[in-house]
Amino acid sequence: MKVAIVHYWLITRRGGEKVIESILKLYPNADIYTLFLDENIYGVNLPKNTIISSVLDQPFLKKHYQKLFPLYPLGIKSLKLKEDYDLIISSESGPAKGVKIKAGTPHVCYVHSPMRYCWGFTEDYLLSMSKPLRPIANYFFERLRKWDVTTINNVSSYVVNSENVAKRVKNFYRKNSSVIYPPIELALFERALVKNVERDIYLSFGAITPYKRIDLLVETFNMNGKKLVIIGNGSEKEKLSSMANSNISFVGSLPWEEIENFLDRTRALIFPGEEDFGMIPLEVMAYGIPVLAYKKGGALETVVENENISESSGGFFDEQTPYSIQECIDIFELNEKKYDSEWIRNHARKFGEDQFLKRFSSHVNSILSSKQ
CATH class of the missing domain: 3.40.50.2000 (Glycogen Phosphorylase B;)
Incomplete structure (x- = not known):
């Protein structure tokens, strides 16, 4: 089975990256697509899989990756899936679920959070900026939010990391989701x-x-x-x-x-x-x-x-x-x-990685079975 994993960025090793590392134990030959890749900062845990990064993955831009949110849709659109995949798994906290996929391809989206600067926490981000920048940032947050809405139906099944995020996905995306807690090593x-x-x-x-x-x-x-x-x-x-x-x-x-x-x-x-x-x-x-x-x-x-x-x-x-x-x-x-x-x-x-692997594998298999 050919599997593609789309993750927002592979720069630091935090919770989202640990989830990807666990998913790769289920699909060890998967190709990985990402906006930004930094092998030096990510360290020895970087997957050895084929990794394709976006047009934004340039040295200067990479240094300021968190400030480039207005360009994220451009980066996602530049990620051209290279093969006819049997399964797409996106890891969403940035705009990963918006990648263009072939019609009918099962797409499971694991949501760590709907983009926080667009959904529910915009004001917190604006308050952390200098006053002159806030109107500009707010304008681009709104543009990104509108783009994110256009990607909601690009997903076959939503999986979330908590009941808390399930409520947010229901509230903002109007979608039901399955809770599978992330893996603890x-x-x-x-x-x-x-x-x-x-x-x-x-x-x-x-x-x-x-x-x-x-x-x-x-x-x-x-x-x-x-x-x-x-x-x-x-x-x-x-x-x-x-x-x-x-x-x-x-x-x-x-x-x-x-x-x-x-x-x-x-x-x-x-x-x-x-x-x-x-x-x-x-x-x-x-x-x-x-x-x-x-x-x-x-x-x-x-x-x-x-x-x-x-x-x-x-x-x-x-x-x-x-x-x-x-x-x-x-x-x-x-x-x-x-x-x-x-x-x-x-x-x-109770939150150990073995529980995550069992539940995620079972969920994906049920999605694939329903598509046959």
Whole structure:
């Protein structure tokens, strides 16, 4: 069976790329199409498959790939599928589902999120820009939104990463979808849990971009003086690091072996943004570590907060404010010793990659059977 996978870009290795890596275990000979490809930044995990990039994949443009959203439709249109494929799988957070396909070809679209700057979070992106740029950006967001609408019916079946995103797909695209949670690497569950050690830091882990709300953590820990380690890179890093007191460390992107050194010292991961799903909390839970998260979005499907703390994987704060985060930290510290690292790991294990592969394969097979 000839399979094509269309992914928005292969530059950094985040949740969307990890999903692609898992799908390739089911279809190891698939061709990959993408807007941008950066072999140096993506690293050793880059698939060895045939990868075709778009007309936008030029050195200068690639450096500013996230700011080129007005050109994304042009890039997608330039991706000419080279063969008669039996199956198209698109990975959607950018405009991947809009690729032109042969009529009648089954097209399964895995949606990490409808494009956030077009659907539901436009205002957040605009507020992160300087005032003179906002009207221009808003104009192009609207154009991209109108183009995205024209691609909705290009899909045979929508699969989503969470109930949260299923609601967004229904609301914005008027389409039903099947929920298949993204894969958590099984290797994370093989390392022995580290117990009876002195844990001295709180952790933030992920892209440092406006909607992740790392600014709230900087404000909170500037006030409380506790140690916070922030792992990751992004457009907000330089600004936020200049605002941070000495108890807050920005350590950039790290190999997993170095991240594990911080995990062994971590009291809790703090997750202040509204995520579509969020794989990082589960990856940290695989090490038996609790997660303190904003009570909205995908965290509601991954973080378990029970009155019985020993059967909880963390806790929630209700508002995106330093006060609400600090209140959550205070409650956590009162109950910290009651958390059960084995229970937390077992909860995260339910989201293991084996479950993803089984469910995704079954869904695709049902789509292919219905087309025969």
